[in-house]
Each structure stands twice: as C-alpha cells, then as structure tokens.
Amino acid sequence: MGDLPPAILGQGPQGVDKEHNVPFTRRTVLTGAAAATTAATVGTVYTLLPKFAARSDPAPADFEDFIQMSAALTGIEASKLKPKVDPIDVKTEYFDWIRARSPAFGDLLAFFRSASYKERFPDSLFEAPQSTTEIGWLARSIILLWYLGAWYDPSELRNLDQQPTPKIISAKAYTQGWIWRVAQTHPMGYSEWAFGYWQDDPPPKEKFV
C-alpha cells in the first residue's frame, strides 16, 4: 500500500480535511477504508497516465469518458451535455481547459474508468478518503465548470475558509451554464424567450434537465 502512485492521491500541498478535522496527508488518506480497493486497481491507472499527458489532441475515448463522467457528476444526462447538434460546442472548450490546467485530470478519468469504481461512480469518488484528495476537488471544479461556466481552481476549493476567485472561461461558457436550466430559466443577459413569458410558470424542470 505504501507504494501507491502519487498520481491517484494527489500531489497538491498538504491540507486539512475539514470533514474529519485532521491534517490530510498521503498517510491519512491511505488509512481510509477504501484504500485497499484503490491499491488493487492502480496498476492499470498508473500505466495510463504518461500516455494521456503526452497527447496533444483529445482521444475519442478520453473525451467520451469525460462526457460520461461529467454526466454522473453533474446529474445532467450525457445526451444533453453532448447533444447531436451542437454548434456552440462548449464541451470541447471545457475538456481542453481542464487538460491544460489540471495534472490530476488523467487520474480522475482513470478513476472513473477503473472497473471497481465505475459502477458506483460518483459515490465511489466522493466517499472518504478520495473525496478530499486532488481528484475529489477536481471533480467539484468540473461540476462548477458545467454549472457556471467558471473555473474554480481545485486548490482554492479545498480550503473552505477561502473565498474562491473564479474565472469565467469565455462568454459562451457563461451563457451555457447549466445552473440556469436547473433553475428553469435562461442565463441573465441571454434570454431566447419572448415578451411576457415571466407571467406564467416555466415549463417543468424535466424539460430543462
């Protein structure tokens, strides 16, 4: 167990696991209940990483896994995150953005793909101890990216006392944020509805998400 690759545990600075109120280090993570299962699968995970990091163009499989993983994380169907007709194509912008900024992205995709976690994903990810590792916080950054079109750096999210400094990654990312559809409305400043629609109830939530 002591030989777990650093990649899956996260290489960020040591922090405090707020939930358990203890400093979290590689060692405390390893003592978690799921650590044994983690160890059983790391061989596959580890060998995937160098290849992933070296690629300049997204491979179809990685991209498809990104969409499926995003659907599980956000609660929004994959067919809506990746519609058949999608000239706006914010999904590729997100994929490229994350890949360029987060070394843990490959680890997270690998975790998602690994047989023992995939079935119960994302619960398997957000159960201690992985929940507060680098891939756990990256997963939350990815949820916020889809919802708000803004990048919340995982290193800022993990410190609950810190006020994050988000960056809206593009104008179209803001207008494609899923929070607006979850709230049964349109992005502020980007209505495609007609005069007076606000008098009536919106269509049911199911029409949006």
Added chain:
Amino acid sequence: MCADKCSECDVVIVGSGVAGALMAKRLAHKGKSVVILEAGAKIPANINAYMNRFFRASDKAPESPYTPEPSADPAWVNAGRPTSPMIGAKSAQSYLIQKGPLAFGSTYERIGGGTALHWLGTSLRLVPNDFSMASVYKRSDDWPTGLIDWPIDYDALNSWYGEAETELGVSADVRDQAYLGIRFPDGYSYKMPGIPLSKVDAAVAAALTKFTPGDVRFLELDDPHRSWTVTSTPAARNSLPYQSRRVCAGNTNCIPICPIQAKYDPTVTLNDALDTGWLDIWYRTVAKEVVIGENGCVSRINYIRYKQDIGGPIEEGCISAKVYVLAGNAIETPRLLLMSKNGGRTAEGVANRSDLVGRNLMDHPFYVAWALMPEGSPVYPYRGPLSTGGIEDLVRDGSFRSNRAAFRIEIGNEGWNFVVGGIGGDPALTTVDLVTGRNRSEVHKLNEMLFGKKLVNRLNDLITRQIRLGFLVEQTPDRKNRVTLSEQHYDGLGLPRPAISYDLSNYTKKGIVAAKRTADLLFKKMNATSFTKEPPPGHPMAFDWPIDGKMTRIAFGGAGHLMGTYRMGSDPRNSVVNSDQRSWDHPNLFLVGSGVFPTTATANPTLTLAALVLRTAGVILHKDLG
C-alpha cells in the same frame, strides 16, 4: 492656455448621460451647434462589445460591462468612478474618499451615455405633495430643516413628464398610476401598455390580501383599511416595438445592460441628435475649469483630453459658447464647480455664492430584504425584467411624512442575485455552497457536498424559491452631507477626487425602520423564511435602532440616485439654480440633472430629471438663443 483659440459653438454640454443627451437632442433639432464634453470612452459601434465584457466578468456588478476596468487603481485612471468593489474600501483604493460617518454606497459611470447605460428603467412620476414637503407636512419644530418645497409644482411639470415619457418610451397604464394626486392631461396615455407582472409579483400580491389594519398600524397610514396592491411599475422598457427598438425579451439584466436595447438608454437620444449634424461629442474629454468672464458670465470651459484609460498622452484645450450646461451627476458637477477657482476670483467655486454647491447630497437609502418561499411554493425568479412590480399607492405619501420618511417598494425578479455577496452573487454562490460544502448562502449544511441528481434537485428547489424586496427610502437634505475636493487623493489627470461626508437623519432612519418592519410583515404573510442578515458591528452602512424594545442593527445600500448638491429654489440665498435650472450667479450657466432636486421624494429620479431638462431646453431655445 489657448484662450484666444478656443473652439466655438452655441452650447457646450458637459456629460452625455440622460440629461446631457436630451438637452443636446432638443437643441440640435433646432439647428443649434452643440458640443458635448464626455469624460469617458466612446459608445461602441456594437453593443456586443459591452455584452462580451459582461459575460466574462466574474463579478456581475452594475459597472462590469463598462470601462475603465472597475478594479483599476483610481489614482491612475484618467476619468475614474466609484465601483462596487470600492464600497467600504480604504481611501487609496476608492475613487470616492469616504469621510463618514456613514459610507456613501452608490456608484456611477463616466462613459458615453452615462450611468443610464446601467439604469433599471423605472419611470415613476413624483406625487404632487413631493413638491411641497414643508408646506404640507411641517407640523412641529423638530421638522428636518432641509425638507423644503420645490420652486415648481406638479402641474408645472405635468406636460413635461409627458414629453419625457415619450423620449424615454415608457410602458405603463394611466389607471394604475393615477394615485396620491398624480393626474394626467385629458386623454393622456403612455406610449406603450404596462409590463406584465411576474410570478414573484403575484406571490407578493397574494400575501398583501392578508394584511389587516392592525398589522400595518406601525405605518400610520391615512386609511389603514385600504387594500394593498402590486402594480406594474412604469418603465422605459418596450412592451411594443418603439423607436426602432425591440420588445423586451425578459433578459433579467436591465442592470447592468440590456442585450437587445429594449430598455431605453441615452445612446438612443445621442444617435438621434448626431443624425442632425449639429452635435459633436468629444469623448475622453474632461472639463477641468469653468471660466468666468469679467461680466459674470461663463466665458469658456477648459478641458483635458486623454488617449487611454490609464496614462498619457494628454492635451489641454478650451471651448467657448453662448450657453453652458453642466450635466454631470450630483457628484461630478459640484466637483467641477468647486475645482473652478478662476485664479482665486471664485475661490469657493463657480455658482457657489450660496455656499450650497456640493451640499445636501442625497440618495435613496435602499433597504433590501431577502427570503425563501416555503417548500413546494416556487416563484421562479431570474425571469423577466429585473423588476416588474412595486407597491406605491399607499406608502409613498401620507400624513406619516410629518414624522418619518416615505418609501416605495420594488419587488425583485432576480432572486438573491445581488444580495448574497462575493463570487458573483447568486445563483453562483448557492451552487458553490452545495458543491463544495460551504455555507455562505446560509441555506446549506456546512461540509455537505452534493453532486449528481441530488445536486440538480436541491439547487432547483432553492433557487426557484428565492425572493428579494427593495425599499427606496426618502432621505432628508442635510448641509453636512456634502461633496468636497480631496486634498490628498487625485485621479490620473491630477484632478482632486471627490470626498464625501454622509450620514442619515433620524427622520430618514425612521423610514428605513418602517421599511424593515414592512418587509418582515410581508415575509410572514408569505410564510417565507427571511435570510436577511443583521450586519456586523462597525458596518459602514448600518445603524442601530430600537424595535419593540430591542436594539437592532439595520443595513442599507445605495440606490445610485445621486441628488441635491446644486439644488433649485426661489431664493438665491437658499439655492444654487432657479426653477429653470439657471445659475443664480452666472446667467449663461445651467446645471441640470438630479443634483437640482431640493428633496428626494421616493421615485427613481431619471424621469423627473428628464422632464426638467426638456423644460429647460425650451427656456434656452426661447430666452437665450431665440
């Protein structure tokens, strides 16, 4: 200086906001050559340049679409302005130097089109008693001395209100607006029918039917048995195609910017005036001094031009005209007058024989309350214009004004968008709370982190139940609330930044307290749970007041309604301009905008200042240039 080589025209206007634009249009259509000196940048050819800045801003504040960069150091910006992040900031980081005791929380723009680029569009008329506060309501010696009568009355403005409603394109229904003595000429109708009410308005209206006279005794209304209603707020927002502009599509973004220009902004008027060929707008041109000639008339305006928001090069120049109109706002206009010392001949500033320039600064202190509707009762905010309905007819006027300030109630359609702080407001803040286990919204459990379907359902449930009420409270004029010139802090052009002294009178505070109690009552009748926070001790915009025997701290915000600093009156000893907005001291100088308001009343000021400007344009055309 190039005193002998000043440019010349008929009328120079300083400022291209709603007042300057309307003045320019009226004069240019009569073939008068007009030059506007605008301190800020040019209006972009395509509004999408602003939309792009807005979309990309992480903080969706009123200034976020506009230049200069809202967080830029005001010591370096050539034509700076107060912005949201500066409220409560230390002097060095704030364009306005706050001298207290309370902070002045309003902001404005200095850009082509002025602050009305980011206005809401609310276009209420004043009620007749607003023009005669002292003669109607002064009952005792503890009456606030500043609460005086205007030099004109409602009837003198009635037809000008109509003209302003035509210029701005106001949607409203006369039968909704004929209350508290507001009257219209026979057969008058607004240009477009009223804006439909929202689901949030409907929820408030339903709760109002549960009010009993006993519930509202604390308001001391003249007729406590009258039923309370929500009415569609008159707004310069198209309910029909008007002035070649589209119908409102409910973008829920009037502030800071309507993406389809369904809301009036001064660029509409400026473009019309430019089409005449008689108007020239000089952008990035800051008026620096109003020069008074030997005969007491204004002889020219000296200005500084700059090329970029920050840094050089700059050049200086001057312009001469027959008539000069200062159409900055109630901070920038007195700043210019006070800077104009004419080598000591006007050491206290131009047009300031009364010593009232810069004094009596007022706003509508804005009491804001927010709550969640009960589970299963969504009101679907974040839909429609930012505000569609309000409560006015009972609360804007009555004999209670002998004792406390009146207010109007604005119902928000934008949920908690600007009431929960930081990281862009809501819905972002609540989303971050739920995903990362924070609880800045106070609706969530600390450390609980949601994802997947549970996240979707919880967010939908919370966001669709958000409500927000705003109360615009009348503020009394007070000589000590004033704009002066900072002696320590300058802008990028080396001009002194405005210093602000600001406080609230007990009369005004009592109005804010009544507003808070009304909000509490409304939320109770809606079975809503209030999340309005009591501000921490030392909050720069809060005061303590006993309510039901318990000391309560109440916060207020700024409404962006700058008023009073060069007020009109009928006596030169007690006012800066006369009812034509002409300086008592310098006959060819006019000061326009809501700085002339002697008292604030409760209506958002734009419509009234527009009516006054149109009236004054007629005076200039007939008396000065006729």
